[in-house]
Amino acid sequence: MRRLFFPLLPALLIPAPLLLWQAVIADSLGIGPGFWEALLACLAVAAVLLGLLFSQWRVGAVCLLLLSYYLAAFHLDARAEALLPLAALMTTAGFGVLALLPERGPLGPGPATVAGLLIILLAMWLRDLPAPALLDQALFNTGGTLVWNPVLLLSLVMAVVVTAFQLWRPTPMRAVFLAGLLILLPLSQGTPDRAQALTLGGAAILLIWVGLLAHAWRLAFIDELTGLPNRRALELRLRQRHSPLVMVDVDHFKRFNDRYGHDAGDQVLRRVADRLAAAGGGFRAYRYGGEEFTLLLPRRDIKRLQARLDSLRKSIAEHPFHLRGQSRDKRQRGQGGGRGIKITASFGLALPRPGETVQDAMKRADQALYRAKKKGRNRVEIDH
Numbered sequence: 001m002r003r004l005f006f007p008l009l010p011a012l013l014i015p016a017p018l019l020l021w022q023a024v025i026a027d028s029l030g031i032g033p034g035f036w037e038a039l040l041a042c043l044a045v046a047a048v049l050l051g052l053l054f055s056q057w058r059v060g061a062v063c064l065l066l067l068s069y070y071l072a073a074f075h076l077d078a079r080a081e082a083l084l085p086l087a088a089l090m091t092t093a094g095f096g097v098l099a100l101l102p103e104r105g106p107l108g109p110g111p112a113t114v115a116g117l118l119i120i121l122l123a124m125w126l127r128d129l130p131a132p133a134l135l136d137q138a139l140f141n142t143g144g145t146l147v148w149n150p151v152l153l154l155s156l157v158m159a160v161v162v163t164a165f166q167l168w169r170p171t172p173m174r175a176v177f178l179a180g181l182l183i184l185l186p187l188s189q190g191t192p193d194r195a196q197a198l199t200l201g202g203a204a205i206l207l208i209w210v211g212l213l214a215h216a217w218r219l220a221f222i223d224e225l226t227g228l229p230n231r232r233a234l235e236l237r238l239r240q241r242h243s244p245l246v247m248v249d250v251d252h253f254k255r256f257n258d259r260y261g262h263d264a265g266d267q268v269l270r271r272v273a274d275r276l277a278a279a280g281g282g283f284r285a286y287r288y289g290g291e292e293f294t295l296l297l298p299r300r301d302i303k304r305l306q307a308r309l310d311s312l313r314k315s316i317a318e319h320p321f322h323l324r325g326q327s328r329d330k331r332q333r334g335q336g337g338g339r340g341i342k343i344t345a346s347f348g349l350a351l352p353r354p355g356e357t358v359q360d361a362m363k364r365a366d367q368a369l370y371r372a373k374k375k376g377r378n379r380v381e382i383d384h
């Protein structure tokens with residue numbers, strides 16, 4: 001459910017203040033649509049620039065889609081209006097398609113797909129093809145009640161497919177595109193008036209901002225390889241409160257890397273990270289750096305903590321590691337693929353002392369870890 005929380009909450013909440021502003025405040029202040037157009041255009045341009053900075057080219061693509069819809073609806077001549085159903089279809093479907101495409105940089109499928117759709121739209125408009133008028137009759141003509149038309153059906157099918165992907169492999173940007181798709185569903189019910197279009201478009205652009213900020217947050221605080229919070233996140237957390245802390249280090253990892261290759265080493269780090277993250281019971285895992293991890297523990301009785309750490313240590317040691325897939329590294333092929341390889345880790349626990357700094361506690365956890373290594377590895381040592 002947490003994976004759906006991010007797309008659904010902004011989709012519900014972001015349009016609300018915009019509608020309120022439009023209905024109550026903007027009118028009384030005499031702020032017209034021109035102001036909103038200028039403001040949203042600035043926000044869209046800034047989002048595109050930020051997207052470029054983070055190599056999120058799909059952000060540029062959705063902003064183009066929104067812009068083309070808005071231009072077709074409110075700034076082109078009557079001939080273009082016939083294209084509106086198609087523009088609505090492209091805009092809502094565009095969010096769905098982009099949600100399913102991987103981000104592949106400047107020449108990736110995202111911008112290429114959108115550019116293709118825009119070229120079709122432009123060609124139809126320039127040549128005044130009859131299809132849009134037919135589409136208009138087939139798709140819209142709502143008359144105020146909910147009309148089941150192809151745009152709505154396609155959008156809903158896409159929403160279901162994207163939701164399934166989001167549940168399977170959640171990413172902030174996919175969540176943003178899913179929420180954008182939901183926000184733009186009213187476009188399927190016909191041409192909104194200018195104020196409604198500004199609200200829907202504005203909500204979609206604000207949503208893109210939420211997505212970019214979430215992406216920036218991930219870059220800052222989440223370790224790319226393991227998906228665990230990184231050392232910066234750990235330091236922030238430790239500034240708020242001291243907890244019992246454990247340094248965890250994979251044993252003989254250099255030897256493993258040398259023998260099976262760096263890719264296999266990465267797989268081991270992910271495996272160990274998954275085990276630590278799944279420990280539960282108030283244990284919070286961080287990747288400290290390299291092959292070292294940190295666990296923050298709840299303040300509990302030492303015997304219970306020690307027993308939990310020991311079963312965590314065993315769960316790593318007792319599940320042999322199997323190499324997956326074809327490694328780019330020659331050393332890995334043909335070695336260890338069939339049989340399991342035993343991976344172990346050593347743990348050094350430091351219990352908090354009154355008045356002690358975090359740095360001192362970490363130093364003691366490191367010393368305990370060093371002792372665990374000295375005593376033969378694959379064990380838990382405690383510094384009281």
Ligand SMILES: Nc1nc2c(ncn2[C@@H]2O[C@H](COP(=O)(O)OP(=O)(O)OP(=O)(O)O)[C@@H](O)[C@H]2O)c(=O)[nH]1
Nearest residue numbers: 249250251252253254255257262263265266290291
């Ligand atoms: N594959 C992979 N290797 C890494 C990564 N970060 C650090 N390493 C490797 O981790 C190894 C760390 O080895 P050492 O600190 O010497 O210690 P060790 O071999 O684990 O031995 P002990 O700690 O004494 O049990 C080095 O070979 C690094 O190159 C990473 O992200 N991926």
